[in-house]
Amino acid sequence: MTDNIPPHGGHEVPTATPGDAEPTPQWWEAPTTSDSSGSSSSADPTMVRVPGQFDAYTPPPQPYAPPPQPYTAPQPYAPPQQQFASPQQSYAQPQYPQPTPPPPGPPSYPQAPVYGAGYPGTPPRRSNTGWIVGGIAAFVVVIALIGGLVVAAKKIGGDDSKSWTGDYAMDKVTDSCSLVTPSVLTRWAPTQKELKHTEEQPDSNFGGGSLNCDAKYEGTSINSASLTMDADFASKYGSPHYNIWKDIDTGTSGSGRSSGAMSGLGEQAYFAYREDTSASFNSLDYTIGVLDDNLSLQVEINIYSKTSIDRSAVAAAAEAQARQVMAGLRK
Known part of the structure; x- marks a missing residue:
């Protein structure tokens, strides 16, 4: 019974060769037949052979599968670095012909070292000689100026041995105004304005x-009068x-001006006046100067009036x- 057991898979079914008779079907692949009694004898119904079913099987080609690679841990994402070309690199520089080097000259010899120049990279030392010379020069100028002032003072009357005291x-x-009588101005302007x-x-x-x-005094209309007194005392210089x-x-x-010397008033004295007359106003400025011993004195009276002014009275x-x-x- 074992000889008739078909092999599993049907891979050992004999293959027909050209010229051979059709192979004898096996029991399991015999077609179903009926006899006259109505019973049928057939092969195993589960093992019905389909023509070409057990022909030689050729498996379909399988796609290439690469060998498995070892596991690699994922790396953090790093954006690619972009390279930017500098403006200098993006433009081509024009090429110019190079100048022809001059012919070689006579041989040069190394220069003699300069004393105190120091080594390369060392800053030169700052010398104070210029400041010292400048300070000495400035001192000499100041002394010369002082000496010149002293000499000039002596030339214009100053004397180092002279005493400034006098009569x-x-x-x-x-109160300087106590030396004069300001009310003398009321003759031309009655009201005192300033003192x-x-x-x-x-x-x-x-x-x-x-x-x-x-x-200063004021009057009616445009009339006004003023008196100024200056007394200056001698000094050791000047x-x-x-x-x-x-x-x-x-x-x-100029027009309306006059001056002259006066006698009987100190060592020296002079007068000077300026008079201006018109149809609408009159003015007179009268000045007297006196030098006596160590006193220099000046008295000035100014009158401005709508009417005529008596110069002799002023x-x-x-x-x-x-x-x-x-x-x-006077002492």
């Missing part, structure tokens, strides 16, 4: 000192103020005020 002094005066004074004390080393008084006043007052000429008032001041300052 006049201001140590007893506390102020200053006193500058002398220096204990070289003297000097000054007194000043300004008085010339008297009288010389400066005289040069200014008598050195100016001159007399100015001289009287000058004499009054000299009397008040």
Whole structure:
């Protein structure tokens, strides 16, 4: 019974060869037959052979499967770095012909080292010689200026051995306007408008000192009058103020101006005036200057009036005020 058991899979079924008779079907692949009695004999119904079923089997080709790779842990994502070309690289530089080098000259010899130059990369030392020389030069200039000032002071009347004291002094005066009589101006303007004074004390080393008084009066219409008194005392250096006043007052000429010397008033004295007349107003500026010993004195009266002005009356008032001041300052 074992000889008739078919092999599993049907791979051992004999294959027909050309010229052979059709193989005898096996029991399991015999077709179903019926006899006259109506019974059928057949092969195993579960083993019915289908033609070509057990022909040689060729498996279909399998796709290539790569060998398995070892496991690699995933890496963190890193964005690719972009390369940017610089503006200098993006443009091609023009090429110019290179100049022909000059012919070789005579051989050069190394220069002699400079003393104190230091090594390369070492900053040069800063010398203080320039500052010292400049300081000495500045000191010499200052000394020369001081000497020049002393010489100039001596030339214009200063004397190192001269005493600034004299017949006049201001140590007893506390109000310069007390030396004059401002009310003399009421003849031309009746109402006092301003009265102020200053006193500058002398220096204990070289003297000097000054007194000043300004008085102003007003009247009806446009009338006004003022009086100014300046008394200046000699110092150890410098010339008297009288010389400066005289040069200014008598050195100016023009229409309505006049000046001249006066006698009987101190060592030296001068007068100067400027007079202006018109149909609408009149004005007169009258000045007297006096030099006596260590005192330089100047008295000025200014009148502005709608009516005519008596110049002789103004001159007399100015001289009287000058004499009054000299009397008040005499020792």
